[in-house]
Amino acid sequence: MDQQEILTITNLTKHYGNKEILKGIDLHVSRGEIIGYIGPNGAGKSTTVKIILGIEGDYGGEIKLFGEPIEQDRIEYKRRIGYVPEIADVYDNLTGYEYLTFIGQLYGQTLEVAADKSKTLMELFGVGEAYHARISSYSKGMRQKLLIIASLIHNPDLLFLDEPINGLDANSVMIFKEILTQLAAQGKTIFYSSHIMDVVEKISSRIILLNDGKIAADGTFAQLQADNTMGTLEGIFNQLTGFHDHKEIGEQFVSVVQGGM
Numbered sequence: 001m002d003q004q005e006i007l008t009i010t011n012l013t014k015h016y017g018n019k020e021i022l023k024g025i026d027l028h029v030s031r032g033e034i035i036g037y038i039g040p041n042g043a044g045k046s047t048t049v050k051i052i053l054g055i056e057g058d059y060g061g062e063i064k065l066f067g068e069p070i071e072q073d074r075i076e077y078k079r080r081i082g083y084v085p086e087i088a089d090v091y092d093n094l095t096g097y098e099y100l101t102f103i104g105q106l107y108g109q110t111l112e113v114a115a116d117k118s119k120t121l122m123e124l125f126g127v128g129e130a131y132h133a134r135i136s137s138y139s140k141g142m143r144q145k146l147l148i149i150a151s152l153i154h155n156p157d158l159l160f161l162d163e164p165i166n167g168l169d170a171n172s173v174m175i176f177k178e179i180l181t182q183l184a185a186q187g188k189t190i191f192y193s194s195h196i197m198d199v200v201e202k203i204s205s206r207i208i209l210l211n212d213g214k215i216a217a218d219g220t221f222a223q224l225q226a227d228n229t230m231g232t233l234e235g236i237f238n239q240l241t242g243f244h245d246h247k248e249i250g251e252q253f254v255s256v257v258q259g260g261m
């Protein structure tokens with residue numbers, strides 16, 4: 001194994017019932033990469049991530065994290081991973097302090113260390129005043145910042161982010177992009193799943209497009225541009241997924257909305 005290889009996926013397959021969701025995925029991810037993981041709704045992106053995280057089982061193929069098959073030593077590899085799910089269940093009745101120190105302690109930190117870190121991180125992200133407020137009173141963006149901090153509090157080596165900037169204002173997005181750049185520069189590996197193409201285009205060192213359970217493209221943005229006729233990642237996405245009908249569909253949609261009942 002290449003010492004720098006953090007994640008290796010070999011011929012990953014997954015079925016739900018008799019529906020084939022993942023159709024043989026092969027992937028090698030190295031230390032320090034920011035992978036933009038994109039694809040149409042239902043392509044299988046979240047399913048892949050859930051399998052890697054051990055949330056979904058019953059799959060075919062092999063997954064190695066940090067050089068070891070994931071079946072072995074499950075707890076140990078999870079210590080090195082952070083995850084921002086697209087839809088998260090947070091404990092609404094807890095305060096930010098209670099939630100983050102709880103997460104920190106789950107990862108083996110003392111209460112003092114977890115409290116120190118989480119307070120400072122919330123202040124840096126502009127939500128310090130809500131540290132002792134109940135999460136139920138947080139705005140959408142404040143909750144998202146809490147989830148981001150919770151995913152990073154144990155200083156993970158590998159980070160899975162699913163629509164992480166959901167609800168973040170423009171200034172906070174700038175901070176978050178800088179955090180990702182800094183983390184990658186320090187050798188952290190980031191798996192960034194999103195439908196916001198211009199952000200993926202800018203932050204990713206490598207882009208992987210999943211279409212219908214298979215990898216349809218894998219390369220730097222410049223490589224994808226060279227292999228396709230379109231200039232933007234949005235255009236490349238349309239081209240590789242064979243989608244050209246947005247105008248007609250939009251027109252039909254509006255005409256149905258305006259039609260009589």
Ligand SMILES: Nc1ncnc2c1ncn2[C@@H]1O[C@H](COP(=O)(O)OP(=O)(O)OP(=O)(O)O)[C@@H](O)[C@H]1O
Pocket residue numbers: 016021039040041042043044045046047048
């Ligand atoms: N628990 C489940 N049971 C049955 N089918 C499922 C389950 N989870 C996902 N699927 C199906 O698997 C397919 C892939 O879903 P997945 O959530 O991985 O897509 P995705 O690429 O993350 O999509 P999106 O961009 O919409 O988040 C979809 O057809 C979905 O309906």
